[in-house]
Amino acid sequence: MKATWGVAASATLHCLTGCAIGEVLGMVIATALGWHxxxxxxxxxxxAFVFGYALTLRGLFRAGLKWRAALxxxxxxxxxxxxxxxxxDNGIMLIIPGAMDSGLASFLFWGALAFSLLVAFLVTTPIxxxxxxxxxxxxxxxxxHH
Structure with missing residues (x-):
């Protein structure tokens, strides 16, 4: 496989999708429970790890791999x-003043989360x-995947 920027961006977007699902779900649950x-x-x-791995596992299972090999x-x-x-992304959420405490109905929370995921994408793509x-x-x- 050739390591092009497009391939790297696609792989990063794949991970970002799982991370975003996990991040949002985690924050919703934690907010509902009143956690700090x-x-x-x-x-x-x-x-984020669960959903990130789950997206990869889904494709590997469709390709016919068994549990252990796919995992x-x-x-x-x-x-x-x-x-x-x-x-x-969590580091950015922590350094943006008030982002973690702003609540799910706040533009600050969603804006900070979107910004943190964008920066995470930009940092992770070259890696x-x-x-x-x-x-x-x-x-x-x-x-x-084919």
Whole structure:
């Protein structure tokens, strides 16, 4: 697989989708439960990994892989990308004054979250390009997507 910017952006967008689903769901649940920053972030990060891996697993299962093989490939393909994305987007959410405390009905919360995910995408794309260029990450599972 050739490590082009388009391929790297596609792989990053794939991870970003799972991360965004997990982040939003985690924040909704944490807000509904009245949780503070740390447990909210821990739940959002955990769900980001769950949904990020789930999107990859879905494609691998459709390609006919069994659980163990699919899980190994998903972990190898997505872990670094999701980890970087989560560090960046949660770090940004924490440094934007009032973003974490603004609530789900606030433009500040959604604007900060959208901005944090955009920055996470921009930071993670070159990392994914480098990983794919080394034959790792999404390069490993690309053959199963056809």
């Amino acid at each position: 920053d740390l447990p909210s972030i821990l739940l959002a990060v955990a769900l 190994r490939l998903a972990l190898a393909a997505d872990t670094l990308s999701i980890l970087v994305m989560e560090i960046v 994914n390009k480098w990983i794919i260029g080394r034959g790792k990450g999404h390069a490993v599972i690309h053959a199963y």
